[in-house]
Amino acid sequence: MISSLLLGLLVPSVSALAQDDVTSQPTPAKRTVIDLSNYQSIAAKLIQAATTTDFAHQRLAELCDTFGPRFSGTTNLEAAIDWVLTRMKADGLENVHGEDVMVPHWVRGEESAEILEPTRSTLPMLGLGGSVATPKEGITAPALVVRSFDELQKRATEARGKIVLFNAPFVSYGQSVAYRARGASQAAKAGAVASLIRSVTPFGLQTPHTGMMNYETNVTRIPHAAITIEDAERLQRWQERGQKVVLRLNMSAQSLPDAPSRNVVAEIVGREKPDEIVVVSGHLDSWDISPGAIDDVGGVVSAWEAARLMHILGLRPRRTVRVVLWTNEENGLRGARSYAERHRQELAKHLLAIESDRGTFHPTGFSFQGNDRANAIVGQLASLLDGMHADKIVPGGGGADVEQLAPAGVPVMELTVEDANYFWFHHTTADTPDKVNPKDLGQCAAAMAVMAYGIADLPEILPR
Amino acid sequence: MISSLLLGLLVPSVSALAQDDVTSQPTPAKRTVIDLSNYQSIAAKLIQAATTTDFAHQRLAELCDTFGPRFSGTTNLEAAIDWVLTRMKADGLENVHGEDVMVPHWVRGEESAEILEPTRSTLPMLGLGGSVATPKEGITAPALVVRSFDELQKRATEARGKIVLFNAPFVSYGQSVAYRARGASQAAKAGAVASLIRSVTPFGLQTPHTGMMNYETNVTRIPHAAITIEDAERLQRWQERGQKVVLRLNMSAQSLPDAPSRNVVAEIVGREKPDEIVVVSGHLDSWDISPGAIDDVGGVVSAWEAARLMHILGLRPRRTVRVVLWTNEENGLRGARSYAERHRQELAKHLLAIESDRGTFHPTGFSFQGNDRANAIVGQLASLLDGMHADKIVPGGGGADVEQLAPAGVPVMELTVEDANYFWFHHTTADTPDKVNPKDLGQCAAAMAVMAYGIADLPEILPR
Numbered sequence: 007m008i009s010s011l012l013l014g015l016l017v018p019s020v021s022a023l024a025q026d027d028v029t030s031q032p033t034p035a036k037r038t039v040i041d042l043s044n045y046q047s048i049a050a051k052l053i054q055a056a057t058t059t060d061f062a063h064q065r066l067a068e069l070c071d072t073f074g075p076r077f078s079g080t081t082n083l084e085a086a087i088d089w090v091l092t093r094m095k096a097d098g099l100e101n102v103h104g105e106d107v108m109v110p111h112w113v114r115g116e117e118s119a120e121i122l123e124p125t126r127s128t129l130p131m132l133g134l135g136g137s138v139a140t141p142k143e144g145i146t147a148p149a150l151v152v153r154s155f156d157e158l159q160k161r162a163t164e165a166r167g168k169i170v171l172f173n174a175p176f177v178s179y180g181q182s183v184a185y186r187a188r189g190a191s192q193a194a195k196a197g198a199v200a201s202l203i204r205s206v207t208p209f210g211l212q213t214p215h216t217g218m219m220n221y222e223t224n225v226t227r228i229p230h231a232a233i234t235i236e237d238a239e240r241l242q243r244w245q246e247r248g249q250k251v252v253l254r255l256n257m258s259a260q261s262l263p264d265a266p267s268r269n270v271v272a273e274i275v276g277r278e279k280p281d282e283i284v285v286v287s288g289h290l291d292s293w294d295i296s297p298g299a300i301d302d303v304g305g306v307v308s309a310w311e312a313a314r315l316m317h318i319l320g321l322r323p324r325r326t327v328r329v330v331l332w333t334n335e336e337n338g339l340r341g342a343r344s345y346a347e348r349h350r351q352e353l354a355k356h357l358l359a360i361e362s363d364r365g366t367f368h369p370t371g372f373s374f375q376g377n378d379r380a381n382a383i384v385g386q387l388a389s390l391l392d393g394m395h396a397d398k399i400v401p402g403g404g405g406a407d408v409e410q411l412a413p414a415g416v417p418v419m420e421l422t423v424e425d426a427n428y429f430w431f432h433h434t435t436a437d438t439p440d441k442v443n444p445k446d447l448g449q450c451a452a453a454m455a456v457m458a459y460g461i462a463d464l465p466e467i468l469p470r
Numbered sequence: 471m472i473s474s475l476l477l478g479l480l481v482p483s484v485s486a487l488a489q490d491d492v493t494s495q496p497t498p499a500k501r502t503v504i505d506l507s508n509y510q511s512i513a514a515k516l517i518q519a520a521t522t523t524d525f526a527h528q529r530l531a532e533l534c535d536t537f538g539p540r541f542s543g544t545t546n547l548e549a550a551i552d553w554v555l556t557r558m559k560a561d562g563l564e565n566v567h568g569e570d571v572m573v574p575h576w577v578r579g580e581e582s583a584e585i586l587e588p589t590r591s592t593l594p595m596l597g598l599g600g601s602v603a604t605p606k607e608g609i610t611a612p613a614l615v616v617r618s619f620d621e622l623q624k625r626a627t628e629a630r631g632k633i634v635l636f637n638a639p640f641v642s643y644g645q646s647v648a649y650r651a652r653g654a655s656q657a658a659k660a661g662a663v664a665s666l667i668r669s670v671t672p673f674g675l676q677t678p679h680t681g682m683m684n685y686e687t688n689v690t691r692i693p694h695a696a697i698t699i700e701d702a703e704r705l706q707r708w709q710e711r712g713q714k715v716v717l718r719l720n721m722s723a724q725s726l727p728d729a730p731s732r733n734v735v736a737e738i739v740g741r742e743k744p745d746e747i748v749v750v751s752g753h754l755d756s757w758d759i760s761p762g763a764i765d766d767v768g769g770v771v772s773a774w775e776a777a778r779l780m781h782i783l784g785l786r787p788r789r790t791v792r793v794v795l796w797t798n799e800e801n802g803l804r805g806a807r808s809y810a811e812r813h814r815q816e817l818a819k820h821l822l823a824i825e826s827d828r829g830t831f832h833p834t835g836f837s838f839q840g841n842d843r844a845n846a847i848v849g850q851l852a853s854l855l856d857g858m859h860a861d862k863i864v865p866g867g868g869g870a871d872v873e874q875l876a877p878a879g880v881p882v883m884e885l886t887v888e889d890a891n892y893f894w895f896h897h898t899t900a901d902t903p904d905k906v907n908p909k910d911l912g913q914c915a916a917a918m919a920v921m922a923y924g925i926a927d928l929p930e931i932l933p934r
Contacts, residue, residue, distance in 0.1 A: 068711070435594075436700060440700055
């Protein structure tokens, strides 16, 4: 998952903000506007099928183990896409195909960071996506540690020629990610030669977190990387004791020409109105250092399972349920943007686009923002999930991908989960299958299936 | 902290077992046997002085930051000992000196592990203390993953020529550490060429944990290392899918000749019976990859603060309070054993030896095993700590160091803490000052100070 902050919008995304509000928002009233009786037994079947097997988790683990990190521009990602296409056909899904997209191709290369003074030691680190390299011999410079942009502003005269470390404690992802997204240009404006951030997480075990960053136009591009909480605090303490801290940073990152990739598309074709579409989705790409089990193979498998379970159970809704597995969510959103462009003519008939990209934990419901009637419909369908406590509808947008369809008027929605610890794992090497509880994953798939089926099968279309 | 399992006793130590029982044991009755009125205001002063400053945490952080890992046999450890001796003298403590001890000197050297099949990738790993090296070219062999010694027994015919991985889920430290301590010899008996363990922790973020291991006599010595939970589970899944897993292990560890080190000793000399002694202690050495903030600089600083605060407050108890900072707790206990030998004649006049080595978290009280009257005295003194909820006495022994004095009849005691997450950090690079809450550390110091002062000042000696 990324924030739209990283895409140059420079405001927290609706989804990032909504995430913080999940627990405090009231559930919209579930006024009776639709006849649920048709859906109760269908929902029960989908939930039963999704939650009495660990098939989804086995698929998630196999995908993670076989292909590992699946970063945009890599053969790993394309091999994983091929594998998914083959498996989807074997599953019996319809219209299974890839849709070509050109994606950015940033390559990390060799990288390292080191403390030279006051005590020589290696710093676990990860360059940030989009960063430029250091010169071949690296950058050796004293460090200036600041807690915030405000502090940098106040100490701007000290920053020249330094490696600036933003040691900003985690407040929320939406707030703290600003240092990852914008830190390099802010530091460069003060004359810094490189910039570091404290990894964007409330907790770590010497765990660096990568993620996307941007450069402002007309500002010198300096290398930008993340170090761990532990080391950021150590550098802070040295500075507070008046000890000089000297660092060396080596990065060989480069941005190569755009590379071909694909969105994966598969369908359960609607029995009455096949050209009216409900999208269920997740993103197949991950960061280059992570298998991305939680972010977002869990979302991929949940969306995929939603359709596979309908097929297995012989459930064909009135309209088409379309699984879309986005490429390049992490560092460009090119997959979603390309889809919006390619399917422009169809978007008026996209009733709803659902994404799962808040991590794979116990589902709690969905975030959705619609008019009263749409909210009531969605709330009623969600009530079919109350047995597993996933019936809560909170105001908010969709995931970063489906948000790309919102400007064309497509209602968007995101699966919400108990994500209190999500950022412990986010964009790290520790985002692995063991972190995903098979029961939670089954319930995520069930929630996606029930909501998608309901919206696709209602007599009326979801009001906009 | 280590378990006596690792010292060839091959039974869980009293302290390891007691740790699991901390919450379930009743507090011994606090019968009135001593007149507490003399101690209430003294305890209040010590608590006040310990908990209204972050001096202890600053000292802990400075020690960790300045010297980093302090492994037996290293110049880091000896430089830290010199620094502590200097600071203790400056603090005004009495009879400050080092006591020479020869300690084992195991050196990790370069090391790495790699998956060659089915998918090439690096495995974060840590060799285990005392392990032999691989040949220079490393060991390349298929893996056999087992969940337990029992499973290895059942699959013994498959182990020949393999690298055996013990993927034993964490149950308790006492139980799970058996694979670290004894895994190599068990694997070697089945013909394995090297052995790995899943790190001994209930949770990790791709975090390997080191620690001590032993070889049985007359069994081939094979290299023994720890990998992460994430990778242990990945190897397990590949094996369960019938995929061949091939690993390469490179280790250059060696055991060098014993090296000189020192226990640190400092005193508040008793005003009436200076030859009667209460020991307060922690261990200054750490693993070679960790600054050991929790294990055990927190214990070191708590013991040190106990004496420093008495000095500052002008509190000189009837008997001597002796701070002992042990060397070589982690891989040999030579410090404690040497002390027991050197001070043999004095041990009959050691009233009590207290250690803090269960991690540095909020203190809950002490573990202690004595006769009814001794329990009642200790319980009454602990009641002086009820304001900070550190008044619980649970049955159990002391830390691994003070346990070395128990055979000579010295009553031993250990500070107990809220250690639910202790093993997340134990013997890792993430055992750093940021993990220690300054308030908790102040309270640990206060608890050590109040108990030590009380026992040292009572009109009667603690009954044995």
